[in-house]
Amino acid sequence: MSRTILVVDDEPGIVKIARDYLERAGFQVISAGDGPTALRLARQEHPALMVLDLMLPGMDGLDVTRALRQDPLTARLPIIMLTARVEETDRLIGLELGADDYITKPFSPRELVARVRAVLRRSEGSTSPGKQIQIGGLVIDLECRSVRRDGETIELTATEFDLLAVLASAPGRPFTRAQLLDRVYNTEYTGFDRTIDAHIKNLRRKIEPDSNGPPRLILTVYGVGYKFAETYP
Known part of the structure; x- marks a missing residue:
C-alpha cells in the first residue's frame, strides 16, 4: 500500500x-x-x-x-x-x-x-530490536520507538528520537555535531551544524526533568558537541 x-x-x-x-x-x-x-x-x-x-x-x-x-x-x-x-x-x-x-x-x-x-x-524504522535504555524514570524503547518518563509517554519526532537513540546508546561518549548529522541523516546530508543544536534544544525541553534548569541527561561537551549522561544524579 x-x-x-x-x-x-x-x-x-x-x-x-x-x-x-x-x-x-x-x-x-x-x-x-x-x-x-x-x-x-x-x-x-x-x-x-x-x-x-x-x-x-x-x-x-x-x-x-x-x-x-x-x-x-x-x-x-x-x-x-x-x-x-x-x-x-x-x-x-x-x-x-x-x-x-x-x-x-x-x-x-x-x-x-x-x-x-x-x-x-x-x-x-527500528533502531535496535528488543532493546530498552533506562536512566532514572526515563525509558527509551528502541524497538517500539517510544519514550516514557515515569510511565507517561513523551512525544518525539522521528529525528528527535533517532538523535536521542544515538546519544543514549553510548552514554558518556562525546559526539561532534558532524557525527550526529551523519548518524541521524546520512553522509550526503547538506545540513548545517546548528541543525543539531535545534533538535537538542527540543529534546532537552521534552526529556529533561527540569527544562528550566541545567541539563542532566543530554550534556554539552564544550568544543566538541554532546553526550548522554552515564549516570543520573
Whole structure:
C-alpha cells in the first residue's frame, strides 16, 4: 500500500512538480495551498509525511508546524519544511518548532524524493530490536520507538528520537555535531551544524526533568558537541 504525502504550497507549479516526482516514486499525493487547509487535511487524511512551505496564506508554515506538534493526533507527523528563505535563523525556527528536515527553494525534485524517503525510513524504522535504555524514570524503547518518563509517554519526532537513540546508546561518549548529522541523516546530508543544536534544544525541553534548569541527561561537551549522561544524579 502506497503512503500518502501531503504537499503544502501556494504555488501550483511547485505542487505539480512535487506531485509528479513523488507519484513516480510510488507515493500518493494530496495537496493544500494554505495553512488552514493543510491543518484540516493533516488531521483528516493522516498522511505519512508533510512537505510544508514556510510562506503560506491564512497561516504560515511555522504556525502550522506549531499547531501540529501541539495536537496529540499529529504530534509525530514527519514534516519537511520547504522555504525560499536562506537565512539560518528561519531554518532554525522551523527545526526548533519540530520540523524534521528542510529544503531550500529552488530545489531538485529528486532531492525532495530522497529526503522524503530518508525521513520516512527514520520514522518507520527500528533502531535496535528488543532493546530498552533506562536512566532514572526515563525509558527509551528502541524497538517500539517510544519514550516514557515515569510511565507517561513523551512525544518525539522521528529525528528527535533517532538523535536521542544515538546519544543514549553510548552514554558518556562525546559526539561532534558532524557525527550526529551523519548518524541521524546520512553522509550526503547538506545540513548545517546548528541543525543539531535545534533538535537538542527540543529534546532537552521534552526529556529533561527540569527544562528550566541545567541539563542532566543530554550534556554539552564544550568544543566538541554532546553526550548522554552515564549516570543520573
